[in-house]
Amino acid sequence: MIVAVNSDQRIIVFNPAAEKHFGYGRDEVLGKSVDMLYADIAEATLVYRSVVDTGTFSAEATGKRKNGETFTSYLSASAVTDADGRVLGTMAIFRDITEQKRAEIALHESERQFQEFMDWLPIGIYELDTRGVATFANRNALESLGFDTIEELNTSRILTPEGRERRLANLRRRLKGAAIGLQELFLQSKDGTRFRVRLD
Secondary structure (H helix, E strand, O other): OEEEEEOOOEEEEEOHHHHHHHOOOHHHHOOOEHHHHEOOHHHHHHHHHHHHHHOEEEEEEEEEOOOOOEEEEEEEEEEEEOOOOOEEEEEEEEEEOHHHHHHHHHHHHHHHHHHHHHHHOOOOOEEEOOOOOEEEEOHHHHHHHOOOOHHHHOOOOOEOHHHHHHHHHHHHHHHOOOOOOOEEEEEEOOOOOEEEEEEO
16 A cells, blocks of 8 residues: 655555555545544654654554554655655555454464463473473473573573483484484473483
């Protein structure tokens, strides 16, 4: 969706994609304030001030259709200037990212529910990548190792030296196609306590 405004923030370009998405015919918006396309007039002002001060603007903005519906868009705007650098107006491209935002919210909710379920389990569960960095840990695993967060856990070496060597050896075997069952390794908690665990 392409929309251009003059220095008075009046709409001078409104392409067919913008007509379809905003629900306005071109004749309904030309010469009108661009504020009508925003759910919050303050956002329109922010875009204008940013373009005047820096020449560009790129961020999420909430658009408003003719029927009053709102949608999340990613807005990229740039100044249109004359030969002397004076700002004559703004050219903006709106990209509707409503579905993308919904998908992100749904993913975050799914991840939250998964974490809650894993935290409910009475056993410690964590996942290490090939470098030995923890990519997941439930609450029981963190508490048994003496850490509050996975970030804190990753600042320490929870695998003992012999455990790291055995883990790497098993990873090499798995990469060659060998079937690896449960592995018994020693882990080291925050206070230095060593204990035996079974890893898949």
